[in-house]
Amino acid sequence: MIYLLKRDVFSPVGLALMAVVWAASVATASLGYAFAAAISAVNILSLLVFLLSIFVAVVGVVNDREGAVYFYLSKWGRRRYAAWRLYVNTLYGLAAGFASTAPYYVLRPELWHIAAAAVFATALLGSQLGTLAAFSARGRGYAYMSALAVWVFLALVYDLAVAFASLFAPMGDAQLFALLVLNPFHCAVLPSLLVLDPHMLTLGAAGQFAVRQLGLGAAALLIIALYAIYTAIFAYAAYEAGRGRDI
Amino acid sequence: MKWALLLAIPILVVVLSLSGPHVSHLTLGHFLLHIATAVLVVLPVYLAVNAYARTGSRRFLLLTAAFVALAAREITLSYFMISGTTATVGDIPVDHLLGLVALVLLTAAFLVKEQ
Numbered sequence: 001m002i003y004l005l006k007r008d009v010f011s012p013v014g015l016a017l018m019a020v021v022w023a024a025s026v027a028t029a030s031l032g033y034a035f036a037a038a039i040s041a042v043n044i045l046s047l048l049v050f051l052l053s054i055f056v057a058v059v060g061v062v063n064d065r066e067g068a069v070y071f072y073l074s075k076w077g078r079r080r081y082a083a084w085r086l087y088v089n090t091l092y093g094l095a096a097g098f099a100s101t102a103p104y105y106v107l108r109p110e111l112w113h114i115a116a117a118a119v120f121a122t123a124l125l126g127s128q129l130g131t132l133a134a135f136s137a138r139g140r141g142y143a144y145m146s147a148l149a150v151w152v153f154l155a156l157v158y159d160l161a162v163a164f165a166s167l168f169a170p171m172g173d174a175q176l177f178a179l180l181v182l183n184p185f186h187c188a189v190l191p192s193l194l195v196l197d198p199h200m201l202t203l204g205a206a207g208q209f210a211v212r213q214l215g216l217g218a219a220a221l222l223i224i225a226l227y228a229i230y231t232a233i234f235a236y237a238a239y240e241a242g243r244g245r246d247i
Numbered sequence: 248m249k250w251a252l253l254l255a256i257p258i259l260v261v262v263l264s265l266s267g268p269h270v271s272h273l274t275l276g277h278f279l280l281h282i283a284t285a286v287l288v289v290l291p292v293y294l295a296v297n298a299y300a301r302t303g304s305r306r307f308l309l310l311t312a313a314f315v316a317l318a319a320r321e322i323t324l325s326y327f328m329i330s331g332t333t334a335t336v337g338d339i340p341v342d343h344l345l346g347l348v349a350l351v352l353l354t355a356a357f358l359v360k361e362q
Binding site (some may be wrong): 174175177178181182213214215218222226229230233234236237240 | 249250251253254257258261262264265266274275276279
């Protein structure tokens with residue numbers, strides 16, 4: 001495990017992204033701790049940590065594949081290598097996520113637990129998706145491209161697509177809520193937002209529907225359960241891809 | 248791509264529960280629970296059928312039959328709960344009987360002796 005972790009910690013891509021997230025966490029902390037500022041901070045930090053964790057996972061795998069993978073495979077075998085790589089990627093993704101958002105916790109101690117929960121959830125999800133993308137890709141370029149595509153789709157394009165689709169095909173509140181929770185990235189961030197905004201006002205009609213029909217506790221439980229299911233499936237998929245494919 | 252099939256389960260549950268108008272008299276949480284059980288019960292049937300196809304043993308045949316009965320019970324119960332209707336044999340609801348059949352088959356699967 002230490003072999004793998006040592007290589008990852010000094011990867012330039014990971015360090016560069018950590019610097020970006022570090023700067024962004026100072027900027028978001030300077031917004032203050034009012035309602036809108038806190039919501040914005042959680043959203044911005046989650047977006048960036050999601051990207052960071054996906055990319056550090058990809059870097060870890062592609063560096064192995066172009067370097068010492070034969071050594072690892074001959075030493076541990078496929079199963080153990082895939083499991084260790086997934087474990088190390090998750091560990092490093094979480095560590096990088098927390099380290100790079102540290103200024104926010106220091107500058108806004110009253111909100112640290114809310115931001116930390118979102119960072120933890122997005123880093124965990126990002127690590128699994130990044131590992132899956134890198135194990136499934138044909139080479140370094142494809143791995144980066146597919147990882148970036150996953151991030152762009154889940155974090156940016158998905159909401160735009162839903163917004164445009166709702167213009168052309170008017171949807172009810174239930175459908176909007178369904179589309180919201182079908183996105184694993186939203187399931188990672190929403191529990192933190194629920195703490196800040198217990199009436200789900202920032203989610204508009206979808207949030208009103210969830211609170212009215214399910215109640216806050218059941219809505220939170222549903223979102224957390226879906227997040228756990230998505231993350232477990234992506235972890236399993238990443239392990240299977242690493243174990244079964246000719247990497 | 249087994250993981251893609253697994254991923255389809257939560258997606259299917261969410262889509263079936265929330266995509267149409269909420270016509271049932273049940274609360275959304277209760278409605279979602281019945282959709283989830285009706286979708287999830289297909290998984291053990293699939294696994295049992297696979298196991299029987301691989302081994303051809305009587306034990307797995309009984310296990311497959313038990314899971315099929317359980318799936319029929321869950322789907323029937325979900326339908327009854329969502330639609331507000333019921334079907335009975337005498338005064339016994341059909342889903343109760345299917346539950347009993349599933350239990351008998353499951354017990355038989357444990358007790359049967361392989362040749």
